Amino acid sequence: MTLLSVQNLTTYYQIRRGFVRAVEDVSFSLERGEAMGLAGESGCGKTTVALSLLKILPPNGKIVRGKILLNDLDVVKLSESELREKIRWKAISLIFQGAMNAMNPMYKVEDQIVEAIRLHEKGVTKKEAKDRVAKLFEMVGLEPERAKGYPHEFSGGMRQRAMIAMALACNPSILIADEPSTALDVIVQAQVLKLLDELKRKLNLAIIMISHDLSIISETCDKLAIMYAGRIVEVGDVLSVFKKPLHPYTQGLIAAFPSIYAPKQEMSAIPGSPPNLLNPPKGCRFAPRCNYSMDICLKESPSLIEADKNHFVACHLVHK
Amino acid sequence: MVEIVVKAENLTKLFEVKLGFFKTLLSKESLYVHAVDGVNLDIFKGEILGLAGESGSGKTTTGRLIMRLIEPTSGKIFFKGKDITHLDEDQMKPLRRYMQIVFQDPYESLNPRMTVGDIISEPMKLQGITDEKEVEERVYKILTDAKLVPPEEFIFRYPHELSGGQRQRVATARAFVLDPDFVVADEPVSMLDASIRAEILQLILSLVKTRRTSFLYITHDLALARHVCDRIAIMYLGKIVEQGTTDQLVLEPLHPYTKALMKAVPVPDPSHKRIEVVIKGEIPSPVNPPSGCRFHTRCPSYMGDICKKSEPQLVDMGNGHLVACHQYSKK
Ligand SMILES: Nc1ncnc2c1ncn2[C@@H]1O[C@H](COP(=O)(O)OP(=O)(O)OP(=O)(O)O)[C@@H](O)[C@H]1O
Ligand SMILES: Nc1ncnc2c1ncn2[C@@H]1O[C@H](COP(=O)(O)OP(=O)(O)OP(=O)(O)O)[C@@H](O)[C@H]1O
Ligand code: SF4
Ligand SMILES: [Mg+2]
Ligand SMILES: [Mg+2]
Numbered sequence: 001m002t003l004l005s006v007q008n009l010t011t012y013y014q015i016r017r018g019f020v021r022a023v024e025d026v027s028f029s030l031e032r033g034e035a036m037g038l039a040g041e042s043g044c045g046k047t048t049v050a051l052s053l054l055k056i057l058p059p060n061g062k063i064v065r066g067k068i069l070l071n072d073l074d075v076v077k078l079s080e081s082e083l084r085e086k087i088r089w090k091a092i093s094l095i096f097q098g099a100m101n102a103m104n105p106m107y108k109v110e111d112q113i114v115e116a117i118r119l120h121e122k123g124v125t126k127k128e129a130k131d132r133v134a135k136l137f138e139m140v141g142l143e144p145e146r147a148k149g150y151p152h153e154f155s156g157g158m159r160q161r162a163m164i165a166m167a168l169a170c171n172p173s174i175l176i177a178d179e180p181s182t183a184l185d186v187i188v189q190a191q192v193l194k195l196l197d198e199l200k201r202k203l204n205l206a207i208i209m210i211s212h213d214l215s216i217i218s219e220t221c222d223k224l225a226i227m228y229a230g231r232i233v234e235v236g237d238v239l240s241v242f243k244k245p246l247h248p249y250t251q252g253l254i255a256a257f258p259s260i261y262a263p264k265q266e267m268s269a270i271p272g273s274p275p276n277l278l279n280p281p282k283g284c285r286f287a288p289r290c291n292y293s294m295d296i297c298l299k300e301s302p303s304l305i306e307a308d309k310n311h312f313v314a315c316h317l318v319h320k
Numbered sequence: 321m322v323e324i325v326v327k328a329e330n331l332t333k334l335f336e337v338k339l340g341f342f343k344t345l346l347s348k349e350s351l352y353v354h355a356v357d358g359v360n361l362d363i364f365k366g367e368i369l370g371l372a373g374e375s376g377s378g379k380t381t382t383g384r385l386i387m388r389l390i391e392p393t394s395g396k397i398f399f400k401g402k403d404i405t406h407l408d409e410d411q412m413k414p415l416r417r418y419m420q421i422v423f424q425d426p427y428e429s430l431n432p433r434m435t436v437g438d439i440i441s442e443p444m445k446l447q448g449i450t451d452e453k454e455v456e457e458r459v460y461k462i463l464t465d466a467k468l469v470p471p472e473e474f475i476f477r478y479p480h481e482l483s484g485g486q487r488q489r490v491a492t493a494r495a496f497v498l499d500p501d502f503v504v505a506d507e508p509v510s511m512l513d514a515s516i517r518a519e520i521l522q523l524i525l526s527l528v529k530t531r532r533t534s535f536l537y538i539t540h541d542l543a544l545a546r547h548v549c550d551r552i553a554i555m556y557l558g559k560i561v562e563q564g565t566t567d568q569l570v571l572e573p574l575h576p577y578t579k580a581l582m583k584a585v586p587v588p589d590p591s592h593k594r595i596e597v598v599i600k601g602e603i604p605s606p607v608n609p610p611s612g613c614r615f616h617t618r619c620p621s622y623m624g625d626i627c628k629k630s631e632p633q634l635v636d637m638g639n640g641h642l643v644a645c646h647q648y649s650k651k
Contacts, residue, residue, distance in 0.1 A: 015481060017473065041513050042485025058480070097484050097511075156375040157602050179484065179511065185374045185540035186584040188602060212485070212513035215543075215586035238590045256514035257588045260543040260570060269518035273469045 001071070003173060003206055004030040004053075009066035011045075011052045018278045022048040024230040025066070027304065030223075032173065035200055035207040037217030037238070039253070040227035041274055046210045047097055049227075050176045054088055070174075089120045093167035097178040097210070103151040103159070110147035113166045120170050136165040140195060157188035161195065168199070175199075176208040181216060193220050214257055218242060226250045229275050229285040232304065236311030246313040249286045284316065292317055324401075325502055325534045326363040326386060331356055331395035333381050337607060353606045355381040357558035358395070363502070366532035368524070370549035370566070372539055372581070374603045377555040379538045380424055383504040386536065387421050388412055399502070417447045420495040424506040424538070426487035430479040436468070437475030440494050447498065458497055465523050466493040467516055485511045492520060499531055506538040521548055542585050546570050554578050557606055557614040560634065564641035574643040576621045613646065621647060 011023040023045040030036055038046050051057045053068055055075065068075035070091055078087065103112055113136070114129040124132075134144035140161040146154075154162060160180065167175055177196065181189040197220055199205055211217055217224055218238060225235040226247065234247040245251045252270040272289035275281055281288055287297040296316050304314045334352035356378040363369050371379050384390045386397055388404060396405045399415060407415075420443070423429035430439055440462060441455045449455060463471035466489040479487055488511045495503055505524070509517040525548070527533040539545055545552055546566055553563040554577065562575040573579045580599045599618045604610055610617050616627040626646050634642040635649065 013481070016476065039513070042489075042511065042516050043483040047483060060481075155602055186542065186581060186586070187599060188375060190584050190586070212511065212517075213586070214514070215588035218588055218590040219586060242588075242590050253513065253515060254588070256518055258514070258543050258547045259587060260546050260582070260585045262547075269522065270515045273467050274516075276470055276473055278473060 002029050002069075003032045003034075003071065005067075005069040006049075006053070007067040007069070009049065009052055009068060010064050011048050011057065012062055012064055013048075013058070014060045014062070015278075020277045021280055022061075022230055022277060023052065024280075026227075026230075026232050028225055028232060028235055030174065030206050030208065032206055033200060033204040034223060035197075035209060035221040036223040036225060037214075037221035038208060038210045038225050038227065039212060039214055039217055041229075041253075042212065043274060043277075044227045045230045046227060047178055050094055050178055050208070050210060053176065054092055054094055055083055056088070056094075084120070089116070089167075089170040089172060091172055092174045092176065093170070093172040094176045095163050095167050095178060095180055103162070105151050108148055108150055109154070109162055113147070113162075113169055116166060117169045132169065133165070136168060137162075139168070139199070140165045141191075155188075156184055157192060160184060160188075160192050164192075164195065164199070168203075168205075172205075174206045174208065176210065178210045179212070180209065181211070181213075189216070196220060214242075214254065226253065229280060230277060231285060231301075231314065233286065233315070234311075234313045235304070236308070236313075240308060240311045244308070244311075246307055246311070246318055247286075247315050248290050248292055248317070284314075323365040324362045325365050325399070326361070326536070327396075327398040328359055328361040328382070328386055329396040329398070331359045331361075331382065331385055331397065332393045333378075333385055333390065334393045351607050354558045354609055355606060356385060356392075357609075359555075359558075359560055361386075361536075361553065361560075363534050363536055365534055366528055367550045368528060368535040368537050368548055370537045370539060370545040370552040371555060372542060372545055372552060373555035374581075375540070376557075376603050376606065378558040378606075379555055380506055382555070383421065383506050383536060383538055387419060387504055389421070413446075417443075417498050418501040419504075420498065420500040420502075421504040422492050422495045422506060422508045424510075426479075426484070426491045426511070429491055430487055432479050434478070435475060436463075436477050436479075436482070436490050439479075439490060440497055443494060443498055462493040462497045465496075466490075467519050468493070485513070485516065488512060489516075489520065492523075496523065496527065499527070500533060501531070502534045502536075503527075504536045504538065507540070508537075509544070510539075510541070517544075524548070542570070542581060554581070557603060557609050559614060559644070560642075561615065561645070562641075562643045563634070565639075568639070568641045572641075574637060574641070574648060575615075575645050576619050576647075577615050580620070613644075615645075621645075623647070 007027050009026040013020040052063055063076055110133050113133045117129040118124055133147050137144045137147050142161050181192055200207055221238050224238045224241045225232050228249050234250045245254055256268050275285055283299045284297045284302050287293040302314045302316045304312045307313045307318045333356040335355055337351040385392050440459050444455050460471045468474045468489055492508050509520050549566050551565050552569045553560050556577050562578045573582050612628045612630050613632050616622055632644045632646045634644045636642055
């Protein structure tokens with residue numbers, strides 16, 4: 001059975017000048033033990049998707065449409081207390097973008113995780129929670145004694161491991177990692193990604209890996225969704241999206257990626273700028289920057305169709 | 321002849337470790353983090369010098385020292401031939417217009433109570449540029465260059481109303497708005513996708529081309545450094561272990577640490593899985609760095625006593641390719 005099915009998720013932020021249409025009609029599904037990468041330009045709505053799944057948007061943000069079905073339960077409809085009891089931490093956990101500095105420097109790491117566990121699971125004693133922290137630390141490759149330390153005594157990689165341990169504290173079935181390795185150097189990054197991959201297998205954990213770095217997604221994910229200006233423009237199995245990208249935006253994104261062994265060159269960018277989300281283009285949101293755009297592209301928004309087996313794309317160039 | 325814009329001589333920074341009250345009573349000596357230890361760097365006019373290395377190796381501290389944002393424990397810093405090591409903040413102020421820094425963490429470095437427009441115009445105000453029209457024009461132009469468009473949709477927003485990458489671009493725009501001569505760019509594009517990243521890098525490259533601006537480009541992304549930097553220096557635990565042209569370092573790395581870093585670079589191809597992590601563990605504590613060669617505890621080419629006991633010095637292997645490893649020490 002499908003673990004998570006997101007249907008037409010639409011989320012806006014209200015600012016003085018109107019609504020930022022950050023996420024529009026986003027649909028995807030996720031199975032148990034599956035890792036999906038969510039990639040796309042800065043500001044395209046990746047973090048907003050994550051915040052929507054947990055309903056922890058800032059006060060000016062709102063889900064205006066759509067369903068988030070988790071084991072057939074619609075998260076969008078749940079009340080605050082239901083969300084706290086059933087969803088946050090227990091079903092879906094999020095490691096925030098920039099979370100490396102999120103721990104409170106005044107408290108021991110262990111105390112922070114213990115508090116989080118006891119907040120979400122009533123009736124767990126301090127002792128039980130501490131034992132759990134020790135197990136979690138072992139699981140993420142940290143010495144359990146280190147839990148007694150303060151966050152500043154942890155290196156970047158150790159902090160990221162501790163964040164993962166904390167996110168797994170209540171045994172969720174989905175882990176969302178928002179840019180989990182941008183602040184890490186390549187060696188520690190490889191170690192952290194390897195850890196996530198092991199956890200996925202061991203715990204049959206579903207992972208949503210948000211990253212602008214396609215090389216990281218290509219290494220760790222089974223599936224890849226590409227977002228552009230609030231919409232998913234292409235989604236499919238990692239290999240086929242990489243080897244045979246169908247959407248002109250995906251093609252540009254992959255071409256722009258520097259490889260260390262390529263000869264030094266001028267980096268290719270996709271010409272033009274991302275659209276203004278207060279007033280996005282009517283048809284395909286990528287049309288103003290697309291080399292192949294046709295009349296219809298300016299008028300109608302293309303819907304996501306299955307172009308190949310398990311490979312969906314939203315582009316008027318691709319017909320079924 | 322090449323003109324040296326910034327020179328660091330034997331730059332060293334020790335941070336005192338703050339111990340709890342009782343621990344202070346018990347231990348006789350203070351403990352220090354050896355964040356930067358005897359670093360020498362020349363940054364030429366119009367070049368981009370990359371500074372790479374593991375987290376905690378001292379890159380940001382080096383950048384802050386050069387900018388005179390923190391005091392060095394010892395060593396000297398020269399800007400355009402002038403010793404600026406001991407200038408006070410008043411004396412530094414006129415120079416600040418020419419030296420700018422893009423801070424590493426846009427979540428911390430942007431004032432949450434200021435709008436984007438105010439954040440970017442602040443350096444101009446500080447430098448006494450008060451002509452409203454000029455300020456506005458410059459803000460609009462730099463926002464456009466940084467792809468925060470249309471600018472009028474961004475100038476009134478606060479940092480929390482921006483995505484991570486948008487914040488990072490605001491930080492860059494702020495540093496570039498005065499057309500500086502020298503910029504320390506600390507991981508300026510780590511949160512950006514390849515396409516917008518390319519735009520920001522083109523902005524950097526165009527400053528280099530048109531104004532011959534010099535950059536100290538701090539990054540751990542070597543694939544990117546390959547395409548951006550003229551030269552690269554690799555740091556490990558507060559020391560530079562290898563330095564050379566970008567091609568020398570990428571194509572013929574000499575130091576075992578550099579070799580490991582290069583192997584760990586991810587490749588954007590799902591059929592290529594990064595081979596085993598080449599070196600294990602994390603960087604040791606800089607409070608008590610390993611004796612001899614600081615890399616010896618993790619080095620795959622460890623040669624025994626010599627590595628453990630004596631510290632390798634940087635030697636020139638030809639064409640300015642410097643390396644500090646006993647494998648290359650003069651016999
Ligand atoms: N609180 C907010 N108020 C108004 N607009 C917002 C707010 N938070 C985000 N936005 C806008 O919503 C859009 C989507 O932002 P989001 O943070 O989801 O992007 P992202 O894809 O995660 O980007 P990045 O890769 O840079 O982190 C952006 O255009 C951003 O400016
Ligand atoms: N203000 C400070 N007080 C004490 N120690 C510090 C301070 N600033 C930095 N350090 C320590 O100095 C060392 C070097 O830190 P620095 O931030 O320069 O590393 P970096 O190479 O920039 O790492 P990263 O890639 O994670 O940004 C680290 O061990 C760090 O913990
Ligand atoms: S000096 Fe020895 S320990 Fe250090 S890098 Fe060279 S071989 Fe390795
Ligand atoms: Mg984000
Ligand atoms: Mg740093």
